[in-house]
Amino acid sequence: MELCDLSAYKLSELIKKKEISPKEILNSVLKRIKEKEPEINAYITVTKDLAKFQAEEAEKRQRKGELLSDIDGIPIAIKDNICTKGIKTTCASNILANYVPPYNATVVDRLLKAGAIIIGKTNMDEFAMGSSTETSAFGPTQNPVKKGYVPGGSSGGSAAAVACGEAVFALGSDTGGSIRQPASFCGVVGMKPTYGRVSRYGLVAYASSLDQIGPICKSVEDCAMLLNHICGRDPKDTTSVSVSIPDFRSALNQDIKGIKVGLPREYFVEGLDSRIKDKFMEAVKFLQDAGAIVEEISLPHTKYAISTYYLIATAEASSNLARYDGVKYGIRQSSDGLIEMYKKTRMFGFGREVKRRIMLGTYVLSAGYYEAYYLKALKVRTLIREDFKKGFEKVDCMLTPVSPILPFRIGERIDDPLKMYLVDVYTVSLNLSGLPGISIPCGYIDDLPIGIQLISKAFNEQTIIKLAHFYQRSMEDKWNLNH
Numbered sequence: 001m002e003l004c005d006l007s008a009y010k011l012s013e014l015i016k017k018k019e020i021s022p023k024e025i026l027n028s029v030l031k032r033i034k035e036k037e038p039e040i041n042a043y044i045t046v047t048k049d050l051a052k053f054q055a056e057e058a059e060k061r062q063r064k065g066e067l068l069s070d071i072d073g074i075p076i077a078i079k080d081n082i083c084t085k086g087i088k089t090t091c092a093s094n095i096l097a098n099y100v101p102p103y104n105a106t107v108v109d110r111l112l113k114a115g116a117i118i119i120g121k122t123n124m125d126e127f128a129m130g131s132s133t134e135t136s137a138f139g140p141t142q143n144p145v146k147k148g149y150v151p152g153g154s155s156g157g158s159a160a161a162v163a164c165g166e167a168v169f170a171l172g173s174d175t176g177g178s179i180r181q182p183a184s185f186c187g188v189v190g191m192k193p194t195y196g197r198v199s200r201y202g203l204v205a206y207a208s209s210l211d212q213i214g215p216i217c218k219s220v221e222d223c224a225m226l227l228n229h230i231c232g233r234d235p236k237d238t239t240s241v242s243v244s245i246p247d248f249r250s251a252l253n254q255d256i257k258g259i260k261v262g263l264p265r266e267y268f269v270e271g272l273d274s275r276i277k278d279k280f281m282e283a284v285k286f287l288q289d290a291g292a293i294v295e296e297i298s299l300p301h302t303k304y305a306i307s308t309y310y311l312i313a314t315a316e317a318s319s320n321l322a323r324y325d326g327v328k329y330g331i332r333q334s335s336d337g338l339i340e341m342y343k344k345t346r347m348f349g350f351g352r353e354v355k356r357r358i359m360l361g362t363y364v365l366s367a368g369y370y371e372a373y374y375l376k377a378l379k380v381r382t383l384i385r386e387d388f389k390k391g392f393e394k395v396d397c398m399l400t401p402v403s404p405i406l407p408f409r410i411g412e413r414i415d416d417p418l419k420m421y422l423v424d425v426y427t428v429s430l431n432l433s434g435l436p437g438i439s440i441p442c443g444y445i446d447d448l449p450i451g452i453q454l455i456s457k458a459f460n461e462q463t464i465i466k467l468a469h470f471y472q473r474s475m476e477d478k479w480n481l482n483h
Contacts, residue, residue, distance in 0.1 A: 003028035004165035009221040011168060012070045015062060022058035022073030022117065025168070026051055029075045029119060032165040040142050042161040044080045045088050046120040051075060054117040061115065070225055072115030077167035079158050080121040081128055082213065083202035084108055087118070091204050092136035093126045095330040095349025105202020106237065107171060107213050107230045114229045119167055122157030126351045127321065128175055128206045130154050131423045133182070134414050135353045142410070145187055146447055149407045152182030158216045159186040169217040169226055173203055175210045176309055177402075177427025180439035183216055184402035184451030187441050189472070190216045191223050194458045195434035196241035199234030207316035208239075210309075210431040220440065220469040224248035227461065243459050251462035256470045257291030259463070262395035266302035267426055272404045275445045280401050283442050283452050287399075287471065297394055299387040302429060304380050306421060309428035311364050311377035317354075318361030324349065356417065385433045388455075397463050398455040400426050402439045406448045426453065436461045440468045441475075 058073035083101035133156025144164035155172030159182035174192040183190025326332035326345030333344035454464035
């Protein structure tokens with residue numbers, strides 16, 4: 001096994017013992033990128049020279065015994081909608097194809113302070129609008145597990161990079177499942193923290209009340225380790241919350257006996273692939289046999305989640321993307337007048353899916369339809385939050401599938417937006433309610449990975465980390481998590 005295939009947790013131990021060096025790890029990752037990238041297309045930008053400089057600095061600290069943290073010297077990939085000073089941040093869009101931010105996102109500053117090595121910026125659905133990483137202006141990303149299939153989206157590049165060793169771990173962003181769903185499709189671990197747990201400063205906004213940055217990793221241990229460094233109050237982000245930050249690693253290697261797990265009955269209706277349900281129920285039985293108490297619960301407003309999500313998300317997107325006009329941001333298209341310049345810039349700069357969502361959002365915010373659509377969606381969002389609140393009065397966490405379907409072929413759903421939107425049916429509720437969720441591998445069907453999703457109360461990530469780690473650790477001998 002190459003160094004790039006090891007978990008960050010294991011690599012961190014080897015660095016501390018001086019058994020390997022940061023440069024050796026980086027060289028292994030760069031070699032894998034050279035081998036795989038022409039086929040996978042996980043990256044938009046690879047920062048090879050910067051990474052080599054950072055690895056040399058980390059190695060100097062290693063020799064002196066002055067490592068900055070447990071992620072010092074470990075390569076990380078950053079989704080290309082998270083700002084990086086001096087490095088292109090394109091959001092996989094033509095309109096930002098040459099944009100170089102003059103500042104770092106808060107999460108990037110925190111990673112650099114901890115000594116992590118920035119290996120590059122990963123491919124994604126344009127402006128995070130998509131579920132397959134097919135809407136990128138830089139071409140689709142391939143699922144590294146099975147050629148010709150999508151890696152999920154919108155953080156498909158980050159998930160694919162981690163899955164095939166092109167990064168040790170990565171950051172993604174999750175607006176409606178964009179970390180958890182690609183993690184499931186690629187057979188890795190992905191977590192959406194509680195809204196407000198991680199600063200969004202420097203994250204290019206899609207839907208501000210839904211967006212959240214989170215980790216994509218090879219293991220739950222890696223996820224806990226990375227969370228320790230990116231969480232925390234940020235005065236630059238008024239939505240970040242001042243709550244205590246536990247050592248998330250303390251939730252690892254814990255007994256799960258007596259923990260109450262809820263199965264929402266509304267998640268097991270028509271549309272769920274029967275093979276995924278069978279795999280899911282195997283995981284449920286395993287947890288029961290290990291001492292967890294499993295019971296059925298109800299989240300009655302689940303059936304409204306997709307429509308509520310797309311009304312709110314598109315409305316916020318139409319507002320957030322108004323700034324890309326060729327004046328303040330965006331590649332300017334020359335024309336005879338200002339209005340014509342706006343039109344040409346946005347026509348050339350935005351892809352079909354982004355244009356579709358801007359138009360939908362503008363429509364639901366218009367004077368004649370605001371109350372009928374947007375205001376009503378906000379009210380239903382409150383009902384969805386209340387469903388979870390009542391559910392957590394009975395259970396400690398909830399367990400659901402991540403996606404109702406297996407990873408699909410590239411091109412199979414791109415021309416049917418409604419069919420594509422339904423892929424997110426099990427994930428969007430957490431963004432509407434602000435709750436944390438984690439996707440962990442659950443096995444394979446037809447050589448394609450599937451995942452299960454654990455959900456907990458706000459700011460109680462430790463519970464799902466504990467359960468997720470117990471399950472992943474116990475199942476490692478049954479099937480290869482990296483396939």
